[in-house]
Amino acid sequence: MAEFEPLQDEITAETLVVGGGISGITTAIETAEVGRNVILVEKKPTLGGRVLATNQYFPKLCPPSCGIEINLKRIRATDKVRVLTLAEIESVTGEPGKYEVTIKLNPRYVNDKCTLCGECEKVCEVERDNDLNYGLSKTKAVYLPHMMAYPHRYVVDPAFANDDRMKKCVEACPYGAIDLDMQPRTIKATVKAIVWATGWQPYDATRIDNLGFGRIKNVVTNVIMERLASESGPTEGKIVRPSDQQEIKSIGFVQCAGSRDENHLPYCSAVCCLASMKQATYVRERYPDAEVHMFYIDVRSPGRYEDFYVTSQADEKFHFHRGKVGKIVENPANGNVILEAENTLTGQITKLEVDMAVLAVGMVPNTVDQAPPLDAPIDEFGFLIAGGDRGIIGAGSALRPMDVAASIQDATGAALKAMTAEVRR
Ligand SMILES: Cc1cc2nc3c(=O)[nH]c(=O)nc-3n(C[C@H](O)[C@H](O)[C@H](O)COP(=O)(O)OP(=O)(O)OC[C@H]3O[C@@H](n4cnc5c(N)ncnc54)[C@H](O)[C@@H]3O)c2cc1C
Numbered sequence: 001m002a003e004f005e006p007l008q009d010e011i012t013a014e015t016l017v018v019g020g021g022i023s024g025i026t027t028a029i030e031t032a033e034v035g036r037n038v039i040l041v042e043k044k045p046t047l048g049g050r051v052l053a054t055n056q057y058f059p060k061l062c063p064p065s066c067g068i069e070i071n072l073k074r075i076r077a078t079d080k081v082r083v084l085t086l087a088e089i090e091s092v093t094g095e096p097g098k099y100e101v102t103i104k105l106n107p108r109y110v111n112d113k114c115t116l117c118g119e120c121e122k123v124c125e126v127e128r129d130n131d132l133n134y135g136l137s138k139t140k141a142v143y144l145p146h147m148m149a150y151p152h153r154y155v156v157d158p159a160f161a162n163d164d165r166m167k168k169c170v171e172a173c174p175y176g177a178i179d180l181d182m183q184p185r186t187i188k189a190t191v192k193a194i195v196w197a198t199g200w201q202p203y204d205a206t207r208i209d210n211l212g213f214g215r216i217k218n219v220v221t222n223v224i225m226e227r228l229a230s231e232s233g234p235t236e237g238k239i240v241r242p243s244d245q246q247e248i249k250s251i252g253f254v255q256c257a258g259s260r261d262e263n264h265l266p267y268c269s270a271v272c273c274l275a276s277m278k279q280a281t282y283v284r285e286r287y288p289d290a291e292v293h294m295f296y297i298d299v300r301s302p303g304r305y306e307d308f309y310v311t312s313q314a315d316e317k318f319h320f321h322r323g324k325v326g327k328i329v330e331n332p333a334n335g336n337v338i339l340e341a342e343n344t345l346t347g348q349i350t351k352l353e354v355d356m357a358v359l360a361v362g363m364v365p366n367t368v369d370q371a372p373p374l375d376a377p378i379d380e381f382g383f384l385i386a387g388g389d390r391g392i393i394g395a396g397s398a399l400r401p402m403d404v405a406a407s408i409q410d411a412t413g414a415a416l417k418a419m420t421a422e423v424r425r
Contacts, residue, residue, distance in 0.1 A: 007084075011190075013039045013189065014192050015036060016191040020044070020047035020048065020085070021407075022067070023414075024040060025049075025075070026071070027414045029074045031418065031419065039084060044145070046085060047085065049199050051064045052064055053132055058274050059305065065148050086108055087105050089102070091373060101194070105185045106184050109161050112153070112177075113175040114154050115175060120170075121143065124142050126163055136233075136234035141157045146232070156180065166178075194392045195417075196372045196384060198398050200401065202222070202361045203361040203362045211325065212329070212337070218242060218355065220357070221358065222279065228240070246355070247286075248287065249355055250290060250354040252337070254339065258362060259272065266381070270300065274403070276294055321341065326341065362401065363401040364381075365398055367382050383400050385399075393414050
């Protein structure tokens with residue numbers, strides 16, 4: 001709701017949070033609920049981050065709508081969080097206690113008269129790649145980013161705002177909600193502390209040439225697998241292989257695809273083994289006869305997640321193979337993929353043919369593309385360093401790969417650090 005209030009050119013708050021994923025949302029809410037004002041800046045058209053793109057999330061295997069809905073309810077219940085979507089930080093000066101921040105607000109091209117009637121979308125002739133589905137499906141150029149989108153409002157892809165064909169959408173809107181003349185705007189914010197929670201992106205699997213992603217149709221990544229399993233995904237939840245849309249009878253999960261590998265990401269992304277075991281449940285529930293194979297160096301299921309591993313091991317159709325997959329080739333006769341793996345203990349080479357392979361790629365911090373301004377120290381992989389909390393404070397997966405539960409705990413700590421930043425400097 002704060003999103004819809006008139007926005008002054010100069011605003012103030014105790015804390016600025018950059019990144020509207022689960023970490024940033026948590027920091028913002030925890031701060032607001034103790035009575036402090038927060039500005040929450042998200043560069044995309046909706047809050048939610050990567051969790052919105054999952055089908056279910058472990059450990060409870062709930063759909064992302066559960067957690068997001070509770071958090072959005074908390075945001076709506078307070079007047080202390082000013083949400084700015086389609087927003088970017090242009091510059092920051094100052095120090096803990098007083099930062100001056102320039103924020104650029106990119107146009108949505110849809111104003112607050114939008115009632116979600118969908119008339120604009122119906123007549124729209126322009127299509128764009130659906131980034132939520134990693135380009136595997138299209139949306140219209142005027143679209144609702146997600147069923148759970150916040151703000152719950154359409155947006156026009158800026159690449160098409162000047163396209164003459166969009167005028168039809170303007171004319172179709174009964175409420176005058178589409179305004180293709182909207183311009184970017186810059187505002188100034190004065191805040192006492194800044195929390196940087198810009199999250200992660202998947203490692204670019206096309207860089208792992210030996211595993212064939214981008215060349216072999218039936219090799220997908222773990223983030224794509226989430227979308228294939230999701231009802232809002234490109235196949236409406238049918239886990240089918242891209243080459244011929246056949247439902248799968250066998251699948252191979254390739255762990256550490258580029259991770260723990262000095263040529264790619266030397267570190268472990270901490271969640272990939274659990275994510276693959278979770279994705280195996282998607283397959284087993286939908287296709288009870290399907291055989292699931294997981295190739296691993298070691299299975300990492302820390303703490304209470306061990307239960308999840310034990311349950312997976314008990315499934316007679318879930319086969320665990322110790323081995324690093326070094327090569328994937330296509331069987332041209334049927335489009336299947338052949339995984340060649342080396343047992344990391346015995347050195348034995350095995351080959352296995354399956355319908356589709358899923359590469360468990362790791363998490364790369366978004367700070368690699370856009371480092372936070374000022375005094376935030378970054379480690380050799382681009383993650384923010386937690387000890388740098390005397391200046392800009394890192395939160396969630398911007399600090400290291402972590403799951404949702406850890407991100408929430410970390411982001412709650414970041415809220416407290418921000419509240420005390422002034423006295424700790
Ligand atoms: C395949 C896979 C499956 C997973 N499944 C699970 C699971 O089942 N359970 C679980 O607990 N965890 C799971 N995870 C981990 C989970 O995705 C992360 O814990 C979670 O996304 C971390 O949230 P975050 O807010 O730190 O980052 P993000 O979700 O990445 O959110 C960051 C937000 O910041 C925004 N942003 C980025 N840069 C800027 C900028 N410069 N300015 C403004 N905004 C910016 C982004 O648009 C985004 O909205 C999975 C991970 C993978 C790889």
